Amino acid sequence: MPHDERPGAAGVDPEQLWLRPTEPRRGRKPSFSREGIVAAAVAMADAEGIEAVTMRRVAAQVGAGVMSLYSYAPDKETLLELMVDHVSGELTAADPPSGDWRTDLKTIAHLQRAHMLRHPWLPAALSTRRVPGPNTLAFLEHALAALRPTGLDGAAKLEVFAQLTAFVAGHVAHEITQAAAARSPDRGAAEARYLAAVAADGRHPELAEVLAAPGRPLTAEATFARFLGRLIDGLDAG
Amino acid sequence: MPHDERPGAAGVDPEQLWLRPTEPRRGRKPSFSREGIVAAAVAMADAEGIEAVTMRRVAAQVGAGVMSLYSYAPDKETLLELMVDHVSGELTAADPPSGDWRTDLKTIAHLQRAHMLRHPWLPAALSTRRVPGPNTLAFLEHALAALRPTGLDGAAKLEVFAQLTAFVAGHVAHEITQAAAARSPDRGAAEARYLAAVAADGRHPELAEVLAAPGRPLTAEATFARFLGRLIDGLDAG
DNA sequence: CTCTATTCTCGTACACTGTACGGAATAAAG
DNA sequence: CTTTATTCCGTACAGTGTACGAGAATAGAG
Structure with a gap:
């Protein structure tokens, strides 16, 4: 070769x-x-x-x-x-589209998330990639098939897929840095002190409030599912 | 210093x-x-x-x-x-929130897009950044203020902001590579030939259809606005 | 078989990277 | 003055991607 x-x-x-x-x-x-x-x-x-x-x-x-x-x-x-x-290539073993493009798209996104968590260098690598190889194209083919029932034109389907991938990459990148910070207690504590110091200067009232009452923390999985649902359910509105 | x-x-x-x-x-x-x-x-x-x-x-x-x-x-x-x-620091010169969080959020996203187009290395840099500096925090403060009318709790507001930023970064990264490909005709033509060859192998019918009937190409600006609208309008659904 | 063309292998070399080290220069404190 | 703290930066070093080219291996031609 x-x-x-x-x-x-x-x-x-x-x-x-x-x-x-x-x-x-x-x-x-x-x-x-x-x-x-x-x-x-x-x-x-x-x-x-x-x-x-x-x-x-x-x-x-x-x-x-x-x-x-x-x-x-x-x-x-x-x-x-x-x-x-x-x-x-790990992504190609997916079921054929069910006909319900919304759940199919969610399945695809969950596949991608697991994939990127398994290869944490992927999100950063994707933001500078150029030309899709055969495995990437096979997965794209799968995604396009899932999008068929939407009736969108070709360019729109490609955009949806690109946006979905970018969304997952962004989420996973965030998720990874969060997890890394949580794993090293020194790091997290120092960052918390720093943010508290900033919030205490009086010029960041919203930040102060957020730090004071952060609300219950959800799992990364749940947060992902929630945003994904919002993104996909919004797709037919426009 | x-x-x-x-x-x-x-x-x-x-x-x-x-x-x-x-x-x-x-x-x-x-x-x-x-x-x-x-x-x-x-x-x-x-x-x-x-x-x-x-x-x-x-x-x-x-x-x-x-x-x-x-x-x-x-x-x-x-x-x-x-x-x-x-x-x-260029982002801090924004108007105070209007009270309509949807349009405020769209304004913020458009600011970020222009910002990233001006500094094309930003999208990639954001996927590995660690701790927000003062200017980043000032902008975050602004976004949190815009999100106040939503009534979301602190963690949820932070998530929304992170997701919005990731969305914009993903879109701009895509936009930049598209523009780069369009600027060099050799490159674009070679890629088009390659994709056509793949589509001609019979195992990528959806891709073939997309290439055959791509639909009218929208401006990057219009595509961005459309997806942004869908994302933001979906935010109160869940 | 020999000859020749083609392809892969990889040791050496080079320009370039981030940065550790340590001494010289400068400024304030004792 | 001396002491101490801080910045400046020339030199040096380990490590990077890769250009070059000589040698080894293979296949076809004669």
């Missing part, structure tokens, strides 16, 4: 990247696989965060020399795109 | 970062200012993208040695936090 890319202006040529299965009939056989390399990178990102993923470490994990990776992806940014599409 | 931080576990101590105005009464006087350094970094990020912002370049821009920056921010990640809060 390895194949060098053209030095195109900026970004990666999707045709070169995603199409063409196995062309080269001559020459040395590949010792590794794109699949294995990308899977190793994903495992590292899941376990240690995206910033722990370096070309050297991925190569070592796979048992390759560093520069060998460049036969499978033209640069690191492309490797990241491959990672995003790779994990999207 | 320069002050060294403690080597705390992870992240930055918000009390050390944001509080305390001018304490040091002894020692050499600062030749630069946090304000100026952060402003230079923001200008660079706006003009050349966030990845163009390096400590060396910022220092050169300001006329300082590289290591001098570390008297004003303990590390680069903190500098980024300072940048986020710095630009949030």
Whole structure:
């Protein structure tokens, strides 16, 4: 599968990247696989965060020399795109649309949330992704099928899907930082003291009130479901 | 204003970062200012993208040695936090709430959208930010005031604000990549060919239909307003 | 078989990154 | 003055992505 890319202006040529299965009939056989390399990178990102993923470490994990990776992806940014599409493969095992697009969309969103919680580097990676790979497209196909009963036109369906994904990514990103803050008591306490100090300056009465009477805290799951419901139920209003 | 931080576990101590105005009464006087350094970094990020912002370049821009920056921010990640809060200062010049929380919220969202379009690195930066600085808190105060008529409790108001911000960030991120693709015709054409090829494989009928009949393309502004309306109008349903 | 074209592998090298260290410069306090 | 605190910044270092090119492996042509 390895194949060098053209030095195109900026970004990666999707045709070169995603199409063409196995062309080269001559020459040395590949010792590794794109699949294995990308899977190793994903495992590292899941376990240690995206910033722990370096070309050297991925190569070592796979048992390759560093520069060998460049036969499978033209640069690191492309490797990241491959990672995003790779994990999207987990999303394809979804039931066919039921016909009730509202519940189908909610199911899709819940799938995405679980997916992003499993791969916490995803929300940030999604905000700079370029071209959808095959797994991403398969999931998009699924979402479009679920949206068929709405009667929306093509552009509108794509927008709905993009917005839904962005919504989930935003929520999960928030959820992750909340969870991280809750896990380290020092951190949370320091932040609470800081906010209390700000609220005490008299120029933030609303903030002070919120801190004084925060209300009962809901689970992240419940909050997600509530906002999701509002977003989706609002979709046919306009 | 320069002050060294403690080597705390992870992240930055918000009390050390944001509080305390001018304490040091002894020692050499600062030749630069946090304000100026952060402003230079923001200008660079706006003009050349966030990845163009390096400590060396910022220092050169300001006329300082590289290591001098570390008297004003303990590390680069903190500098980024300072940048986020710095630009949030542009948001504070908003009218007081009108009492109609729906239109107030829409106004806020439109402010945020314009803000993020002006600083395209913001959406990505927001998904990993930690502690709100004074400007961010001022804007939050404004949003909380707008939400007062809803009668929601504190935690719910915070959630609404977080979700609204995430929504805008997601939309703008999408908008920016769309605009970038449209600006370079090679890129857009290659992507279109790629998608057409995928749609032609017969296993993506919904995608094929969308590509064949995309519907009339709306302006980004109109799409934003439409989704925003749906989101906000749905807020009192649940 | 040999020859040649093609492809993959990867050691070395380079420019560039964030930042630890420590000494020199400066300013106030004792 | 000396002492202490603070800022400035040159140097150095470990770590990054990746360009280059020499060598190894494979397939077809003769």
